[in-house]
Amino acid sequence: MICDFCHEREAVIFMEQVNGNGQKRKISICRECALAHGISPDPKSIESSIGDLFREINAFSRRIAAENSRMCPVCGMGIVELRKTGKAGCPECYAIFKEDIKTLLRKNGISGSYTGSMPERLSGVHSVLNDRIALQNKLNDAVASEDYEKAAMYRDYLHALEKSPVSGGDDMPSAADQGGIDGGAE
Numbered sequence: 001m002i003c004d005f006c007h008e009r010e011a012v013i014f015m016e017q018v019n020g021n022g023q024k025r026k027i028s029i030c031r032e033c034a035l036a037h038g039i040s041p042d043p044k045s046i047e048s049s050i051g052d053l054f055r056e057i058n059a060f061s062r063r064i065a066a067e068n069s070r071m072c073p074v075c076g077m078g079i080v081e082l083r084k085t086g087k088a089g090c091p092e093c094y095a096i097f098k099e100d101i102k103t104l105l106r107k108n109g110i111s112g113s114y115t116g117s118m119p120e121r122l123s124g125v126h127s128v129l130n131d132r133i134a135l136q137n138k139l140n141d142a143v144a145s146e147d148y149e150k151a152a153m154y155r156d157y158l159h160a161l162e163k164s165p166v167s168g169g170d171d172m173p174s175a176a177d178q179g180g181i182d183g184g185a186e
Contacts, residue, residue, distance in 0.1 A: 075093065132158065
């Protein structure tokens, strides 16, 4: 059996913890990890060091559970499902799970950014989502630099984008058509 801590060496210490509900948790530890966590063969110190070890494992388990419970607020897709399927639920997933997606791509030997062309059938589609993200970034920058006039303009563009269709239909011009993302005047 492999050590639960290093996942490399053969385990030599096996422990089982039973909580008040009768649930059992088994831990396997190699000699090196046991010594690193303060578990020694001395019977006087083994009880306190095992208690510390279980507290450490519980804290680690809670961090992993919190990490795995992250979800996209737009489509509700969880990070666990994204890792399992390798597919995002919506365009917002790419922003929310950016680092996780990069890690998945690296694991599959994919690096760098996409430099290819857009499919012909999508070449005419204007993404309001891209405009919204760019405007939000410009708004944040304007507020940070205390340029409230530009910030108000970006805010108004954002309100206009909220009323436009996601596919960038022709009935409402995009922020880029209304003087550009930068407002046309620098």
